[in-house]
Amino acid sequence: MTLELNNIRVAYSGKTVIRGITVKARAGELIALVGPNGSGKSSLLKAVTGLIPHEGQTNLPPDTRTRASSLAYLAQDATAPVRRKVRDIVALGRTPHIGPLGKLTSNDDVIISDSLSRCDMSEFSDREFGTLSGGEQMRVHLARTFATQAQILLADEPVTALDPYYQLTVMDALRGYAGKHRTVITALHDLNLARRYADRIWVIQDGILVKDHLPDEALDIETLAQVFRITPDGQSL
Amino acid sequence: MSARLWTVSLAGLLILVSLLSLIIGPTAFSIAEISNGLLGRGDANIQTIMQDIRLPRALLAAIVGAGLGASGAALQGFTRNPLAAPGLLGFSACAALGAVLALYFDFNALITPAAIGLALLGALAMTGFSRRKPGASGLVLAGIGIGALATAVTGLVMNLAPNPWALSELVYWLMGSLKNADLLDVAISGPLTLVGLTLLCLSGPALRVLGLGEETAQSLGISVARTQALIVTGCALCIGAGVAVAGAIGFVGLFVPHILRFLTGPDEARLVPLSALGGAIFLVIVDTLIRATSGPGTPLYLGIVTSLIGVPFFLWLAWRQT
Numbered sequence: 001m002t003l004e005l006n007n008i009r010v011a012y013s014g015k016t017v018i019r020g021i022t023v024k025a026r027a028g029e030l031i032a033l034v035g036p037n038g039s040g041k042s043s044l045l046k047a048v049t050g051l052i053p054h055e056g057q058t059n060l061p062p063d064t065r066t067r068a069s070s071l072a073y074l075a076q077d078a079t080a081p082v083r084r085k086v087r088d089i090v091a092l093g094r095t096p097h098i099g100p101l102g103k104l105t106s107n108d109d110v111i112i113s114d115s116l117s118r119c120d121m122s123e124f125s126d127r128e129f130g131t132l133s134g135g136e137q138m139r140v141h142l143a144r145t146f147a148t149q150a151q152i153l154l155a156d157e158p159v160t161a162l163d164p165y166y167q168l169t170v171m172d173a174l175r176g177y178a179g180k181h182r183t184v185i186t187a188l189h190d191l192n193l194a195r196r197y198a199d200r201i202w203v204i205q206d207g208i209l210v211k212d213h214l215p216d217e218a219l220d221i222e223t224l225a226q227v228f229r230i231t232p233d234g235q236s237l
Numbered sequence: 238m239s240a241r242l243w244t245v246s247l248a249g250l251l252i253l254v255s256l257l258s259l260i261i262g263p264t265a266f267s268i269a270e271i272s273n274g275l276l277g278r279g280d281a282n283i284q285t286i287m288q289d290i291r292l293p294r295a296l297l298a299a300i301v302g303a304g305l306g307a308s309g310a311a312l313q314g315f316t317r318n319p320l321a322a323p324g325l326l327g328f329s330a331c332a333a334l335g336a337v338l339a340l341y342f343d344f345n346a347l348i349t350p351a352a353i354g355l356a357l358l359g360a361l362a363m364t365g366f367s368r369r370k371p372g373a374s375g376l377v378l379a380g381i382g383i384g385a386l387a388t389a390v391t392g393l394v395m396n397l398a399p400n401p402w403a404l405s406e407l408v409y410w411l412m413g414s415l416k417n418a419d420l421l422d423v424a425i426s427g428p429l430t431l432v433g434l435t436l437l438c439l440s441g442p443a444l445r446v447l448g449l450g451e452e453t454a455q456s457l458g459i460s461v462a463r464t465q466a467l468i469v470t471g472c473a474l475c476i477g478a479g480v481a482v483a484g485a486i487g488f489v490g491l492f493v494p495h496i497l498r499f500l501t502g503p504d505e506a507r508l509v510p511l512s513a514l515g516g517a518i519f520l521v522i523v524d525t526l527i528r529a530t531s532g533p534g535t536p537l538y539l540g541i542v543t544s545l546i547g548v549p550f551f552l553w554l555a556w557r558q559t
Contacts, residue, residue: 049456068458075456081448083503092446095457102442102506144449148457 001070001151002026003048003183008056010043010207017043018054019207025200027151028180032194032215033187035204036228041187042076044204045154049073060152068096072150076157076187078141082130086140089129090115093147115146119173135166142173153177155186159193171197191219191228203227240507243500247514251299254518258295258525259287263532291528293418297426298524298539299517301415301483302493304430304475306516307509309490310497311437311468314444314505316373319554322491323476326377327384329487331359332473332480334387334394337407341394349425349481356477359383360469371462372451376469413484413540415524426478433474434513440467441506448505486540488547489516495554 003025010018018040025031033041047054050067061067072093080089093115094108104112116122119139124132129140138158145153155174159167167190175197178184185202188194194201194215201218203211205227211218224230229237238246259271266274266283273279274287305323312321323329335355339347362383367375391411398404443464446454451461479486494512501511520543527537 046452051452051455064455064460065458068456071456073453073456075450075452077450078453079450081503084448088504089449092449092457095442095446095459100439100442102445 001181001183002059003152003185004059005048006057008044008047008054008058010040010047010052010054012043017207018047020056021204021207021209022056023202023209023212025152025183025185027183028178029183029199030175030178030197031183031185032198032201033185033204034189034191034194034201034219039204039227040207041204042156043207045073045156045185045187049154065096068150069148070150071152071154072145072148074141074145074153074155074158076160078138080129080137080140082128084129085125086121086127086129086132087112087116087125089140090121090143090147093144096148111149112147115143118146118176119143120169135162135169138162138166138170139173142170146173146177151182153182153184155184157187157189160189167193191224195219238501240501240504240511243507243511244514247511247518251514251518251521254521254525255295255299258298258521258528259291261525261529262286262291263529289419293420293423294415294524294528295521296420296423297415297418297482298520300423300426300430301479301486302489302516302518302520303513304433304479304516305486305489305520306493306512306514307434307437308472308475309516310494310505310508310512311440311444312472312490313494314508315440315447315464315468316377317448318373318377319495320491320551321377322488323472324485324487324490325384326380326472327359327363327382327387328356328380328472328476329480329485330384330387330391332356332477333411333485334391335477336410336480336484337391337394340407340410341398341403349422349478352481353429353474353477355387356473356480357470359387360473363469364466367465371465376465409538410484411540412538413486413543414536414538415483416536418482422482426482429474429478433471433478434510436467436471436474437509437513440464440471441509443467444505444509448503484538484540486520487544488551489519489543491554492547492550493519495550 005021005023008018008021035041046052048058060071090112091104116125119142121139121143159170171193174184174186198215201215202209203218203223211223221232224232225237270283271287274283277284308323312326313319332352332355335351336348339351363376363379366379395404395407443459446457446459455461493515494508497511497515498508523542524539527539527542
């Protein structure tokens with residue numbers, strides 16, 4: 001599914017933080033959303049998810065429940081009750097597809113097992129969430145977003161607090177989820193990871209989308225200097 | 238042990254303790270005398286004791302305890318705050334203010350509608366104050382504030398009591414007791430509590446998802462505002478109906494969900510009905526012990542006993558949190 005954003009604007013307490021972003025993300029693309037701290041990455045993802053008031057249009061269904069089944073969101077500060085079992089947490093990803101009483105079908109069980117497997121978490125299925133490391137917990141959250149089977153997945157800095165090994169496994173899982181038919185947009189701080197995994201990179205600065213290009217074009221010398229205040233070899237300017 | 242087995246076991250235990258509460262009392266009766274008394278046959282005194290004292294007290298203790306337990310579980314689940322309980326978030330204080338106002342103005346017949354009305358008004362005020370951003374932090378702040386206001390006005394009403402007898406009536410009433418319970422109270426509080434429990438149980442699946450945080454829950458299609466509305470209305474009905482017939486019963490809504498969470502696991506959706514059963518069992522046992530051990534003089538008050546049991550638990554919980 002192609003995600004279309006048309007003139008998205010977000011303001012908090014009179015201060016505009018997203019200033020009219022119009023852009024498209026196509027099916028099968030993994031897009032890295034990069035920009036300095038406070039540039040508006042999280043606000044854009046929250047606005048598209050429908051978590052904060054915004055102006056402008058998207059091509060997502062307006063109904064909250066229908067939207068929830070076509071768009072999955074992984075929050076930056078994702079949390080879960082420490083004593084809940086990993087499988088029970090991943091099962092919550094099926095919420096948009098199940099009835100008001102929360103009953104899971106055998107098809108839901110298959111999807112949950114598949115989501116755990118995609119994130120290499122099958123063997124942790126019966127472990128309590130609080131007993132896992134930070135990297136394992138992030139993969140549980142990722143499996144939960146996968147279980148929604150949404151056509152679009154938005155992840156807000158999913159690898160920021162992880163060591164290099166888990167950063168790569170999470171990015172691999174996101175790449176695998178996008179496949180050929182789904183769209184993944186992930187906010188990242190690590191520009192090397194963005195270059196390595198993204199099909200396209202959106203660079204955002206002060207709430208304005210300044211680049212929507214292939215990785216090498218998006219992160220050219222000029223953009224690195226003007227937006228990130230660094231040189232191509234990582235020195236600060 | 239599965240949730241279904243826990244539910245069946247607790248329901249069985251509730252039936253058992255309720256039957257025991259009909260048997261246990263200062264005066265011992267045979268099983269035949271008890272069943273005859275309940276069916277309106279045999280000795281008139283036994284009929285009176287069974288139909289006007291033991292049966293309504295057992296039923297009301299179960300009803301009030303169920304409302305307190307389920308309310309505490311739903312509030313703890315919604316706020317993700319282990320200290321949340323109907324007493325701390327203002328529901329009990331609002332209902333108590335309604336009842337105290339009815340007592341003060343000598344409208345004893347209006348105690349029940351006043352308690353329920355003020356509890357619902359408090360719920361409406363909490364919803365209004367947290368309208369801009371419904372959710373845990375808004376509800377906690379609004380609940381504590383409104384509860385403090387209701388407690389202050391209750392204090393003012395007691396301060397203005399015209400004589401020591403009126404004041405003592407208010408004080409005794411606030412201590413919480415089922416000693417004046419009758420079947421009319423059961424007929425009034427039973428259906429209201431049932432409606433409240435239904436609303437709280439309906440919020441269960443949403444509470445389960447809210448454990449992931451409000452933003453994630455919203456992204457999964459959960460309406461935080463709708464869930465909050467279900468919970469505050471359910472709590473207002475359960476607590477209002479309970480306070481109207483039993484006065485202020487503290488701490489049951491705090492520690493019953495914690496004990497059941499420890500025993501049965503952290504599934505907030507299942508915890509609401511399980512806590513209703515747990516609260517009912519606890520209050521039936523405590524009230525039966527109070528009734529059975531009461532001698533001449535001032536009887537022990539139910540609210541005092543539950544607080545004496547609950548306060549150490551609350552302090553232990555607060556200590557663990559810090």
